[in-house]
Amino acid sequence: FKMSEVAARRLIETNIFQKAEVVFVCPDSPQRPIREAVIRMEKTLIMATPKLRKGFIIIKPRSVPKGLEWKASTIRGAFKYGKLVNIPEVPIDLKVTGSVAVTLDGARLGKGGGFSDLEYAILRELGLIDDSTPVVTTVHDVQIVDYIPMTKHDVPIDYIFTPTRSIRTNVKYEKPKGIYLDELDKTKIEEIPILRNIISYKLRNRKNYNSAY
Structure with a gap:
């Protein structure tokens, strides 16, 4: 979106960004300047691979040669300088x-694939993220709308950064506690290996729990 770098800079200058040592950033182009800042500031960058089909990419501090931070912050560069991990x-x-759109009470609308919410659910299942982990987005001012319907698997936004504003949302939604099996598409499960593994583990544990009572 127009002036995405200005919105990114607003986030980068905040205490929540400055203090963070491990930052998960989506692979979308408007958030590329944020990924570059993570690399330049020698923080750990984690990205999801497109549609999560190859898991995640992790770029550790000082693993990118000086002067190549911009290149490493692109999807192609992340594959080159980062490490693929499940x-x-x-x-x-x-x-x-x-985000495609957000509201001041923390509701978010994505592109429709559900991958951002799924990333969060997987990270939550793995114990790598919890309710206290800030979830933020950068958008243009025109992407702030009055109402977006939310379901239990949708992840609300804690902070919104636009080219002109830094907003702490008045969140009225709970963050998902993990993967909700009843809301998952079977095709998506088959296409994402890490999701298959987590669900298989959950189902085994559920079976063991049920058989014990």
Whole structure:
């Protein structure tokens, strides 16, 4: 979106960003400047691979040669300079997501694929994120709307950064506690290996729990 770098800079200058050591950033182009800042400031960057089909990418501090931070912050560059992992295995201090629209009470509308919410659910199941982990987004001012319907798997936004404003939302929604099996599409499960593994584990545990009572 227009002036996305200005919105990114608003986030980068905040205490929540400055203090974060491990930052999860979506692979969308408006958030590329944020990924670059994470690399330049020698923080740990975690990204999801497109549609989560190859898991996650982790770029550790000082793993990118000086002068190549911009390149490493692109999707192609992240594959080159980062490491593919099924599980990031490090607690996340801040999650940055892209949005099509948001509201001042924390509701968010994504592109429709549900991958941002699924990323959160997986990270929650793995114990790498919790209710206290800030979830933030950068958008243009015109992307702030009055109402967006939310379901139990939708992840609300704690902070919104636009080219002109920094907003702490008045969140009235609970964050998802993990993966909700009843709301998952079967095709999506088959296409994402880490999701299959987590669900298989959950189902085994559920079966063991039920058989014990």
